[in-house]
Amino acid sequence: MEALPRETIVDVLEERLREDILAGRHPAGSYLPPERRLADGYGVTRTTLKHAFGRLVQAGLLETRHGVGTKVLDYARQGGADLLPMLVRHDPKWLHEIFEVRRSIGALIAERAAARATRSQHAELGRLLEAVREAGDADAVQLADIEVHRALARATGNRVYALLTNTLFKAYLPVRAALRGPFTDAETAHRRLVPLVDAVVSGDGRRAHAAADTYLRDTERIMLEGLA
């Protein structure tokens, strides 16, 4: 088992604030009510509210200025990719756009990985691929699959790809359970990955690019079917 999530007040408050902002109840460019009043409204302490603010500030949703107030930013303009988990939870339509980007970048990563992966990275890919086949349930298969893609990103030799991959995964992690379609059968999931890993290990960039595209299109289609 893995120990997981506690829902703290700050979590709930952050969620609530985010919803209020994304839903337009606090339009971009406007100022939030003063902290004392807002905290009062939500029934929490100012300190707690500020903790929630801190997260939203970092995410690019808010901007506080000492002595002035807290301004709602336009996330499309100021926000970074780390907003995606929030945005997906707020409106699943984002998933389509995330998948499209994932497909393009995934192909890019496969191509780079084919060109640059080291021997030991080839071996690691093999091990992780095998782990997909041996995973117990859909959940485990999905996680094993993610590990393969992480390893591919590492194999590019560019750590930024690894971080981007993390970001995109985090984006649909909140709705992960609804996207298990491609992973219900370990054997099938494994088979679907083989051409991609093969192409990368063979060092053929073009083939790796194509294989990644195929793989991502297939899994994407199945995932989106599962949603409908």
Next chain:
Amino acid sequence: MEALPRETIVDVLEERLREDILAGRHPAGSYLPPERRLADGYGVTRTTLKHAFGRLVQAGLLETRHGVGTKVLDYARQGGADLLPMLVRHDPKWLHEIFEVRRSIGALIAERAAARATRSQHAELGRLLEAVREAGDADAVQLADIEVHRALARATGNRVYALLTNTLFKAYLPVRAALRGPFTDAETAHRRLVPLVDAVVSGDGRRAHAAADTYLRDTERIMLEGLA
């Protein structure tokens, strides 16, 4: 003028903690000292420390568990792209890797934008391109240039590209001043952008892809020269 940054205690503390973590003084997997002791050590209140913690938790550098402690995570494994600004500040070597990714994704964006941009987006690109020429100093040129790229990302019709673009810009924003090389002359900067915008407006995906690649290689080279 633009009103900007205040360096608050939390900012400094966050920076300090981050350095201590990235430098390995708190290795991944280990636990930080208890908040009370750590706050004492840094000479701040526990509340303030927790604000700094909050940011690092969100960035994927720390994980707190009620009743247990605060664990240092492996950012390469858990961290998202929003860590990049921190990482660049800690070690400028990251810039090379960021630039490589920016080049690949930039080309991707240009290609998509060529295929999908609307008439009004074409017009907007024209306006923003003109703004580059008319910008006053290197700083303004750089900002105008960024706006062109933001508009390109929007023109893909996929909002995730816009967020990714923001993320990558934020990554080198902390060292922006050192990367002004390509923007010292507005006329030159403008001329360099023209083929890219032209290709996108013409709707020729292949040409847009190539033009973006050329543009990004050129500016990248000049920026990195400026660093050395």
Next chain:
DNA sequence: GTGGCTCAGTGGCTGAGCCACTCAACCAAG
């Protein structure tokens, strides 16, 4: 062994309070 209890240690959260900053209104000097 097994299960329940206790307790020390940890992070979560509070509420009251002071400090620092910003802005607009006012006012006096020119």
Next chain:
DNA sequence: CTTGGTTGAGTGGCTCAGCCACTGAGCCAC
């Protein structure tokens, strides 16, 4: 009039002391 300084209300930044809630290890009764 214009200019420049002062003031005060309102805001976020930060502290402090303290209680609550959770975890895990050790103990104990069964």
